[in-house]
Amino acid sequence: MSHPPGDLRRASLLAAALALQTLAAVFFIGDVASDYRWIGFDPHTTFEAMVALALIIGIGISALEMRRTLLRIRRAEEALSLASGAFAEVIEARFAGWGLTPAEADVALFTLKGLETSEIAALRSAAESTVRAQLTRVFAKSGAGSRAQFVALFVEDLLENARAGPDSGL
Structure with missing residues (x-):
């Protein structure tokens, strides 16, 4: 750490x-x-x-x-x-709420970590076309239109929690 x-x-x-x-x-x-x-x-x-x-x-x-x-x-x-664990729980809850399959959840998590489609395909031993199809389903289920919008969904959560933290006075 x-x-x-x-x-x-x-x-x-x-x-x-x-x-x-x-x-x-x-x-x-x-x-x-x-x-x-x-x-x-x-x-x-x-x-x-x-x-x-x-x-x-x-x-x-x-x-x-x-x-x-x-x-x-x-x-x-x-x-x-604790914050890392809580954020992991937020991610898991979001994925479950969107109804992502385990494969889609893996692809979504790798996307959040900033990996490219080719890197995700290599890590999952899958074809890039399969990963692209899974990403398309992830974006559709999450309501995101792009990789940036998908990541922004989670960045918003972090920023909201930072603003509403114990030192913010809110």
Whole structure:
């Protein structure tokens, strides 16, 4: 499943920042421990200890933000999966409502996917003339006069659902 590029980039940047912060924190903690053993707490050691503490806090914040980003990616994947499944159900319901035969439904689905008649014929191991005849019946049953009108029937459904979605206020 594809991810929104911004989310993947953000997760990658957060992971890199988290790794860098962790390395820096380990260095400063080791340096503070070494300095404390030899010098005790002087202004320099105290400053390094505060930097190490700030880095540890930054690591925690980065880890939380990375977790939120990964959750957002997972929710987006789940929503896309649900939408894909719902659209597949819409397609199946339309095909059933039009009374398409299984062969006509296959040809119609391949047409929705953008395949040419020759490609559909090859996939179905059928003659192009058979596929053209099936497409003619699909168009007649659906009320579409062309391939573009047939696809537009489903694009309209997607656009209507997008307008009436949960964020639209309708």
